[in-house]
Amino acid sequence: MANLIFIHGAGEDARVWERQVALFGQSHKVLAADLPGRGFRLAETPLTSHEENARDIVRQMDRAGMARGVLIGHSMGGGVALTAALDHPERLAGLVLVVSGARLKMHPDFLEKARRRAENPGAPAEPPVALAETVSPAASAECL
Numbered sequence: 001m002a003n004l005i006f007i008h009g010a011g012e013d014a015r016v017w018e019r020q021v022a023l024f025g026q027s028h029k030v031l032a033a034d035l036p037g038r039g040f041r042l043a044e045t046p047l048t049s050h051e052e053n054a055r056d057i058v059r060q061m062d063r064a065g066m067a068r069g070v071l072i073g074h075s076m077g078g079g080v081a082l083t084a085a086l087d088h089p090e091r092l093a094g095l096v097l098v099v100s101g102a103r104l105k106m107h108p109d110f111l112e113k114a115r116r117r118a119e120n121p122g123a124p125a126e127p128p129v130a131l132a133e134t135v136s137p138a139a140s141a142e143c144l
Contacts, residue, residue: 002093003066006032007057009075009100011117013039016074031064033057035080054084058091070094 004024006017014032021032035053037046047053057080061069070093073081078100085092 002028003061003064003069004028004030005057005061005066005069005071005081006030007053007071007073007077007080008033008035008038009073009077011113012074012077015039020072029064029066031060031066031069033060035077050079050083051087053080054087057081057084058088061091067091068093070096072096072098073100074098075100 006014006020008014008016014034017032021030024030033056034041035047035056036044047056057071061067068091071081071084073079073096075098078097081095081097082100085095
Protein backbone atom coordinates (compact mmCIF):
# COMPACT_ATOMS: atom_id res chain seq x y z
CA MET A 1 0.00 0.00 0.00
CA ALA A 2 1.35 3.40 -1.00
CA ASN A 3 0.66 6.84 0.45
CA LEU A 4 -0.68 9.05 -2.34
CA ILE A 5 -0.81 12.83 -1.87
CA PHE A 6 -2.81 14.71 -4.52
CA ILE A 7 -2.13 18.45 -4.91
CA HIS A 8 -4.56 20.58 -6.92
CA GLY A 9 -3.71 23.33 -9.38
CA ALA A 10 -4.34 27.07 -9.18
CA GLY A 11 -8.01 27.94 -9.21
CA GLU A 12 -8.92 24.41 -8.07
CA ASP A 13 -9.28 22.57 -4.78
CA ALA A 14 -9.01 18.97 -3.63
CA ARG A 15 -12.37 18.09 -5.22
CA VAL A 16 -10.62 17.94 -8.61
CA TRP A 17 -9.19 14.58 -7.44
CA GLU A 18 -12.51 12.98 -6.34
CA ARG A 19 -12.42 10.15 -8.88
CA GLN A 20 -8.76 9.35 -8.20
CA VAL A 21 -9.39 9.34 -4.45
CA ALA A 22 -12.35 7.00 -4.88
CA LEU A 23 -10.38 4.59 -7.07
CA PHE A 24 -6.97 4.61 -5.38
CA GLY A 25 -8.45 4.91 -1.89
CA GLN A 26 -9.62 1.31 -2.20
CA SER A 27 -6.06 0.01 -1.99
CA HIS A 28 -3.87 2.92 -0.87
CA LYS A 29 -3.82 5.60 1.81
CA VAL A 30 -4.88 8.78 0.01
CA LEU A 31 -4.69 12.46 0.90
CA ALA A 32 -6.30 15.02 -1.43
CA ALA A 33 -4.85 18.22 0.00
CA ASP A 34 -6.51 21.61 -0.03
CA LEU A 35 -3.97 24.41 -0.05
CA PRO A 36 -4.75 27.47 2.11
CA GLY A 37 -7.43 29.66 0.56
CA ARG A 38 -9.03 26.76 -1.35
CA GLY A 39 -11.76 24.20 -0.65
CA PHE A 40 -12.20 23.45 3.05
CA ARG A 41 -9.50 26.02 3.82
CA LEU A 42 -11.17 28.90 2.00
CA ALA A 43 -11.09 31.13 5.11
CA GLU A 44 -7.29 30.85 5.36
CA THR A 45 -4.99 33.30 3.63
CA PRO A 46 -3.48 31.74 0.49
CA LEU A 47 0.26 31.20 0.59
CA THR A 48 2.35 33.09 -1.95
CA SER A 49 5.11 30.67 -2.93
CA HIS A 50 5.68 27.07 -3.88
CA GLU A 51 8.07 26.80 -0.93
CA GLU A 52 5.35 27.81 1.55
CA ASN A 53 2.81 25.50 -0.08
CA ALA A 54 5.35 22.65 -0.08
CA ARG A 55 5.87 23.09 3.67
CA ASP A 56 2.09 23.04 4.10
CA ILE A 57 1.88 19.76 2.17
CA VAL A 58 4.53 18.22 4.43
CA ARG A 59 2.54 19.37 7.49
CA GLN A 60 -0.60 17.78 6.02
CA MET A 61 1.36 14.56 5.45
CA ASP A 62 2.45 14.66 9.11
CA ARG A 63 -1.15 15.13 10.30
CA ALA A 64 -2.21 12.19 8.11
CA GLY A 65 0.57 9.99 9.51
CA MET A 66 2.40 9.77 6.18
CA ALA A 67 6.18 9.67 6.67
CA ARG A 68 6.72 9.22 2.91
CA GLY A 69 4.47 9.34 -0.09
CA VAL A 70 3.98 9.74 -3.79
CA LEU A 71 3.32 13.40 -4.54
CA ILE A 72 0.91 13.90 -7.44
CA GLY A 73 0.53 17.49 -8.56
CA HIS A 74 -1.61 19.03 -11.27
CA SER A 75 -0.41 22.23 -12.96
CA MET A 76 0.59 24.62 -10.15
CA GLY A 77 0.25 21.67 -7.76
CA GLY A 78 3.02 20.03 -9.79
CA GLY A 79 5.26 22.99 -8.98
CA VAL A 80 4.40 22.55 -5.30
CA ALA A 81 5.05 18.79 -5.52
CA LEU A 82 8.37 19.36 -7.29
CA THR A 83 9.42 21.92 -4.67
CA ALA A 84 8.45 19.55 -1.84
CA ALA A 85 10.44 16.78 -3.52
CA LEU A 86 13.52 18.99 -3.80
CA ASP A 87 13.23 20.44 -0.29
CA HIS A 88 12.21 17.20 1.47
CA PRO A 89 13.56 14.27 -0.58
CA GLU A 90 13.37 11.98 2.45
CA ARG A 91 9.55 12.34 2.35
CA LEU A 92 9.33 11.28 -1.29
CA ALA A 93 8.40 7.78 -2.46
CA GLY A 94 7.57 9.01 -5.96
CA LEU A 95 6.61 12.07 -7.97
CA VAL A 96 3.90 12.47 -10.62
CA LEU A 97 3.53 15.76 -12.49
CA VAL A 98 0.23 16.14 -14.35
CA VAL A 99 0.21 18.86 -17.02
CA SER A 100 2.96 20.59 -15.13
CA GLY A 101 6.60 21.48 -15.29
CA ALA A 102 9.40 23.46 -13.74
CA ARG A 103 8.34 26.63 -15.56
CA LEU A 104 4.66 27.25 -16.05
CA LYS A 105 3.26 29.99 -18.22
CA MET A 106 -0.37 30.71 -17.52
CA HIS A 107 -2.79 31.73 -20.25
CA PRO A 108 -4.41 35.10 -19.40
CA ASP A 109 -7.93 33.60 -19.73
CA PHE A 110 -7.08 31.02 -17.06
CA LEU A 111 -5.75 33.70 -14.71
CA GLU A 112 -8.89 35.80 -15.24
CA LYS A 113 -11.16 32.83 -14.43
CA ALA A 114 -9.12 32.10 -11.30
CA ARG A 115 -9.39 35.77 -10.23
CA ARG A 116 -13.20 35.75 -10.69
CA ARG A 117 -13.48 32.53 -8.72
CA ALA A 118 -11.35 33.91 -5.88
CA GLU A 119 -13.44 37.09 -5.71
CA ASN A 120 -16.73 35.16 -5.62
CA PRO A 121 -16.13 31.69 -4.13
CA GLY A 122 -19.87 30.96 -3.79
CA ALA A 123 -20.50 31.32 -7.52
CA PRO A 124 -20.77 28.19 -9.68
CA ALA A 125 -17.32 26.97 -10.65
CA GLU A 126 -16.21 27.90 -14.14
CA PRO A 127 -13.79 25.23 -15.41
CA PRO A 128 -10.39 26.80 -16.09
CA VAL A 129 -10.11 24.81 -19.30
CA ALA A 130 -12.99 23.37 -21.31
CA LEU A 131 -13.22 19.58 -20.98
CA ALA A 132 -13.09 19.24 -24.77
CA GLU A 133 -9.61 20.79 -24.66
CA THR A 134 -8.28 18.38 -22.03
CA VAL A 135 -9.49 14.98 -23.23
CA SER A 136 -8.89 13.27 -26.52
CA PRO A 137 -11.91 13.18 -28.82
CA ALA A 138 -11.31 9.42 -29.01
CA ALA A 139 -11.80 8.97 -25.21
CA SER A 140 -14.76 6.84 -24.20
CA ALA A 141 -17.60 8.22 -22.09
CA GLU A 142 -16.31 6.19 -19.12
CA CYS A 143 -13.17 8.35 -19.06
CA LEU A 144 -15.18 11.54 -18.56
